[in-house]
Each structure stands twice: as structure tokens, then as C-alpha cells.
Amino acid sequence: NAGVTQTPKFQVLKTGQSMTLQCAQDMNHEYMSWYRQDPGMGLRLIHYSVGAGITDQGEVPNGYNVSRSTTEDFPLRLLSAAPSQTSVYFCASSYSTQRNNEQFFGPGTRLTVL
Amino acid sequence: AQRVTQPEKLLSVFKGAPVELKCNYSYSGSPELFWYVQYSRQRLQLLLRHISRESIKGFTADLNKGETSFHLKKPFAQEEDSAMYYCALRGNSGGSNYKLTFGKGTLLTVNP
Secondary structure, eight states, X not given: OOOEEEEOSEEEEOTTOOEEEEEEESSOOSEEEEEEEXXXXXXXXXXXXXXXXXXXXOSXXXXXXXXXXXXXXXXXXXXXXXXXGOEEEEEEEESOSSTTOOOEEOOOEEEEEO | OOEEEOOOXXXXXXXXXOXXXXXXXXXXXXXXXXXXXXXXXXXXXXEEEGGGTOOBTTBEEOOBTTTTBOOEEESSOOGGGOEXXXXXXXXXXXXXXXXXXXXXXXXXXXXX
8 A cells, every 4th residue: 555645746926827736545444534734833734625526625725625526536726826835744644534544644745936 | 612721832851851732722622632743844743642542752641631732742852753743633423523633842952
């Protein structure tokens, strides 16, 4: 198993550009989520999905869109990038939403918006 | 609302010294508590969870419901323990049943 994979590893955007951060998992996990990691702020939940076709907002959803057309993939879209979105983005997944299920994290995407 | 507080941004100890990373939480029900670790430029990985009552890499953490704390302890720190440590909480009701809330993290440095 590759686990949770994310592409790209690094990305530089100009303000106003759009892009999609890819996340995939090969563990047949129901639950997937996106976090951003900022210095002094910890990890904050952007969006999450409890299964294919179901998504919901987390703590900081503004400026981001998600979709979950398959169990494996959970892309994160930035529609019009802003410097405030400069961050490290982590995707995570877990087998189910039941208690005691570990969340597995991807390696992260480091995004810089100029 | 659920909240996790890690009061120390930075913690520096010498090799062989005891280490305690503090975590306090706010939640009205019975939460699950976790410690995640992130070594330099690596992904987050689960270190331990309160429900397992296990010791991983010499670390232990006890859930104290009276003090709403879940402090991480190790009696003798090693240089390879240097990392960012995050305490996280998952609720047990309704919409919070699977979302993790993270603290802001504590960067542990173990000096030789």
C-alpha cells in the first residue's frame, strides 16, 4: 500500500491563480480530510468527507472547494489563490468515522502564494 | 465547542532528562485524546492514544478527566525525540464524532 499520497510536494502560485491539490489513498478509507498547518496555529481542518459524494466544511473552509467522486480521491481546489493561503497542506484518511480509528496523514504540499 | 491547549510552544531539555509536554482540553462529553508527532520535514504520525493505554518509544500519557489534561511524558529524553508534538481531540457526539481538533503544537528539542 502506498498509503496517503499527495501531489505536488511544492507549488508556487501568483495571487489570483487557481490550482488543485491532489490527495489519494489506497486503503479503502471512508473518511478523508484536509488540514492546513501554519506556524503557531497548529493544524486546522479545511474540509472533510465521510464517504464518496459527501463533503462538509471544517474550521477554515473559505477559499477552498472539495469534491469526493470516488473513495480513493479527495482533491482540494483553490479557486483564486491569496497570500493568506500560503501554508503546508496535509490530507488525512481513516478507515471509518468510528472511535479508535487512526487518521493517516499524507506527506504534505508546501504552497506559496506570491 | 472542543478545544485543545498546548501551553508551551517550545520545550528544550538535555538528553537523559525527563520531559513532559502539556495538553489540556475542553469538551463536555467523553473525548478521545491522541498525541501525534511530526519529525523534521515528515508527515504527522500517531504516537499514542489514550484509549490504548500504551507506551510508545518510551512515551506515556494519562487522561486526567478531573484536570481535563493529557500530558505526554518520558522519563529519559533522547536526541531522536526532537520533533513537533501535537495533542488532538476527537469528540463523541453528532458532527464531532470523527473530526480531530489539534492543539498548536510543542516543538521539543533534546540537546546532547
